Amino acid sequence: MARITPLSGFPEWLPDGRVVEQHVLDVLRRTFELHGFAGIETRAVEPLDQLLRKGETSKEVYVLDRLQAEDTGSRSAEKQLGLHFDLTVPFARYVLENAGRLAFPFKRFQIQKVWRGERPQDGRFREFAQADIDVVGAGELPYHYEVELPLVMAEALGALRDVGVPAVRVLVNNRKVAEGFYRGLGIEDVEGVLRQIDKLDKIGPERVAELLVAEQGASPQQAGACLDLAAISGTDVGVIDRVHALADQHGARTELLETGLGELSALIEAASTRAPGVVVADLKIARGLDYYTGSVYETLLVGHEELGSICSGGRYDTLASDGKNTYPGVGLSIGVSRLVSRLLSAGLLTATRGVPTAVLVAVSDEESRASSDAVAAALRERGIPTDVAPSAAKFGKQIKYADRRGIPFVWFPGAQHQVKDIRSGDQVEADPATWQPPADDLWPRVVPAAG
């Protein structure tokens, strides 16, 4: 067999890396569940025509073919399928398919892999895990969910601080503010302006101003005002005053702007109590390519801002629609693989070991393996992850087996059992029915990297 090499864009972790990823996933799941989100999974595939509805994402889709779809007759009779590129399109379809069997507002979390045929680069994968939360209503969805959802994500990511995940900044904006302001300025092509504003971090304000004039037909004054709005940010309601002042300066107050500022203000205020210092109003957040209609969110990892957003989302007035009913929604999605990949590559944290095992039971000779198995069964019965030595080698070799895997304890069965902490060398008498390892040693833990 030829030498095996990794596939670019399809990350895999060694067992200790997977301990880190699993811990991240477990903490996210628990936080989502504590907030009442029901976990669901959707199939990995959707009909291609559904995946291409947005148009802009078509280049990213992996299309499926059965290798031996024998005759073209049966093949054309089947819908063409593609792998989902996010969890929002499948969720919208799931809501429509099951609308009669779900209770609305419906709060769900969903943690699954998604696939995009993009060119792989740092932090951009072709296969990656996402962790999404969404609330979807039938016909209507109260604004307060736009306040709650980013705070749930802030709490979920905050619950990872103690294992070494950096702090996050949740950047929030409101589409109504931008649209209300632009319309007050007399700009018609709101979508076009948002698309240019979205490029600010990449190409800078001067180039964006040029594009606004050249492509959106804005006057230099209008372009300048758009950039002035995008420059406003802050963690308190002073932000609102500054937008008001800017709007007054340009005579750009509109009803839509006031609605948007009212919503943004409510979000900043709630956040200042529930997640002080985490949420920042940032008027340049545009999320240009998505069909958001209210709040929009991006999340930066402090000290790793160049990684881009690790958790984004917003409010859709029409997450899904079956012609008769419309389902508005608000949600955010964590790029779990992007986050975990950075945590591991930057050496920010580490797993205390790559195996679950806390205790290795030694084997004196193969004839007595059954008694070693019995000790292991007794320990597992009490929730202690336990392995038995692969062979009745010299005890030194069995201890080395434990050492190579980071297993902290080796158990020696006998008329009087003994257990050795192989880190300190301490060896004590012990009873399989009662002995307990220190809580910190029971399961592998994720801890901040030393230094």
Next chain:
Amino acid sequence: MARITPLSGFPEWLPDGRVVEQHVLDVLRRTFELHGFAGIETRAVEPLDQLLRKGETSKEVYVLDRLQAEDTGSRSAEKQLGLHFDLTVPFARYVLENAGRLAFPFKRFQIQKVWRGERPQDGRFREFAQADIDVVGAGELPYHYEVELPLVMAEALGALRDVGVPAVRVLVNNRKVAEGFYRGLGIEDVEGVLRQIDKLDKIGPERVAELLVAEQGASPQQAGACLDLAAISGTDVGVIDRVHALADQHGARTELLETGLGELSALIEAASTRAPGVVVADLKIARGLDYYTGSVYETLLVGHEELGSICSGGRYDTLASDGKNTYPGVGLSIGVSRLVSRLLSAGLLTATRGVPTAVLVAVSDEESRASSDAVAAALRERGIPTDVAPSAAKFGKQIKYADRRGIPFVWFPGAQHQVKDIRSGDQVEADPATWQPPADDLWPRVVPAAG
């Protein structure tokens, strides 16, 4: 949008079905971890040439194409990829790719979706979850792992008995017994005979005998002896005596047969202590299409035998090989979707609710939503999954919101907080800092269906 219909072969669960599936996955994971298996995941795709190595599975593979692989030049430069159809091929590749960074024997569990382009039918899906455990050695792997692994699976499935999963029978056989016996009879085409024996349950002994004569060139006496061997089964070592007697009758004792019987005997003996009544030696188990070299396993759900095996596997002398080193392995794979689908469709068990939420905090008016949020935060802080009412509707409507979701408690904030068990109607004063729901109500549980 056209009416949305499910895709045949791609099962999805409603939230309460997902509670059941998640519970099954959590129990399996915990059992595997207690036995020292490290969890890993592999990418969903493998190079097509790797997936097709076995040949027989080629018809099942889904091949991937990027929708806009613009020019044929760049496209042909990329390896053609397919979705994995099991977790064994990817694991073998993972072992070779990371051999220098893994400690052997390496015990891993892996729970992921797999895809097969088969015609969907009852219990056969195009996308389904598998839960695999394998142990792989470098160069060698002691026999005792062939005893342990089916017992770990029996324990994992047994840990689901109390939620209503039926008992299982693990059927075991050993390739060396069959091969040693067939060679003793003078049969050369061992693989061919195993393939026919594998059809016994489907077409019956008479038809298999005909095929053995017609296709493998066996004499009627040889065919009869093969069927006599396949008819032997039992839970104790009496099975070994019966095989010996049959071999003596045909003068078919070989060294390989004795080795195989020795191994099978050790497995039956260990199982009679560690999982009494669960493991059955069944000499007709052939697993004809796989490259097993020692023990083979299938698992039936008692009362649902027609569903076929829900957990199968065996010993490979060559799980993987890079030309220089060979990696023998033994493993089993649970068909989680097949199992869960049957549990749900047969109504064997049920989730106590489809949402994690134990408590809904009512909202008196939107102005006081913050105080309801504060109660919810206090409860969540102590690990109680809590939701807040979507709107300040009449309390009757808020109680209905809880009732529709199976949320057992509604909390009424106030100077003196009260909490109501909406099943009994009991309402008591309570403190958000100390109140605790009954343990059975804290999280959704999976319970045997009534009746």
